[in-house]
Amino acid sequence: MAIVAGDRNAGRGTCPPAIDVLGLKVQAHTPEDLNESIGRIICGGGHDIIPNVNVHFANLAWRRPWLRDLFNSASVNFCDGAGIQLAARILGGRIGERITYGDWFGSLAAFCKRERFRLFLMGGQPGVAVLAARQLKDRFPGLIIAGTQHGFFDRDAESMENAAVIVAINRSRPDILLVALGMPLQEEWLARNWERIDARVALTGGAILDYLSGRMKRPPAWMCRCGWEWLGRLLIEPRRLWKRYLIGNPLFLARVLRQRLGRPFPGSAS
Numbered sequence: 001m002a003i004v005a006g007d008r009n010a011g012r013g014t015c016p017p018a019i020d021v022l023g024l025k026v027q028a029h030t031p032e033d034l035n036e037s038i039g040r041i042i043c044g045g046g047h048d049i050i051p052n053v054n055v056h057f058a059n060l061a062w063r064r065p066w067l068r069d070l071f072n073s074a075s076v077n078f079c080d081g082a083g084i085q086l087a088a089r090i091l092g093g094r095i096g097e098r099i100t101y102g103d104w105f106g107s108l109a110a111f112c113k114r115e116r117f118r119l120f121l122m123g124g125q126p127g128v129a130v131l132a133a134r135q136l137k138d139r140f141p142g143l144i145i146a147g148t149q150h151g152f153f154d155r156d157a158e159s160m161e162n163a164a165v166i167v168a169i170n171r172s173r174p175d176i177l178l179v180a181l182g183m184p185l186q187e188e189w190l191a192r193n194w195e196r197i198d199a200r201v202a203l204t205g206g207a208i209l210d211y212l213s214g215r216m217k218r219p220p221a222w223m224c225r226c227g228w229e230w231l232g233r234l235l236i237e238p239r240r241l242w243k244r245y246l247i248g249n250p251l252f253l254a255r256v257l258r259q260r261l262g263r264p265f266p267g268s269a270s
Contacts, residue, residue, distance in 0.1 A: 054081025
């Protein structure tokens, strides 16, 4: 197992040591210290993407060096999958807590309310981000939602529609931009556009707006607690997710075992 000290803190406090999982330097956080790290970036005038990693992300990054680079260049990242926790154990490390958006976002919203941080929500079908914003404001009165934007626009970096979305984001002056387009579309959009966006922090939220809006139901709480959320999601959306989980999960495990045996992976120094 390779342990890499968190050295990209840029004066925002010390990052936790990272565990190398398939070339991804994964940090171990609790929800509380993740919130605090976000607060330090905002208050310090930073401009950071904070990515999250699960098995699906690791499989995508395996053949996409740019995605691995984006993850590893981030000053803060976090684990949101039980599979990554298992991989860390296999590789001789430990990630004590996984932070899923479905469980964590309420804590983040309460933190933003207290600190008066401004949120911009982007993603989902037309109307989903608006409904998610309404649900958040009902639950956390006083929370500042700076703006919303659905995910069904021309995301080509040179398109007029994409430029207009960036103008709208910048006019709203968000501290946190939540981009929930699914992996790897959300990371790709941020990689192409982040330097033009005047937000302090970008988060990659996957399906969180669908959950917050009520458009999509999460698996039962007991499945989420036990690390079986992937199975619950597969049962809810088998046509869309069967390949991700039934092929992707064993493939990920094989790659982790290969790393455990000291075999090189794409883009490694070996």
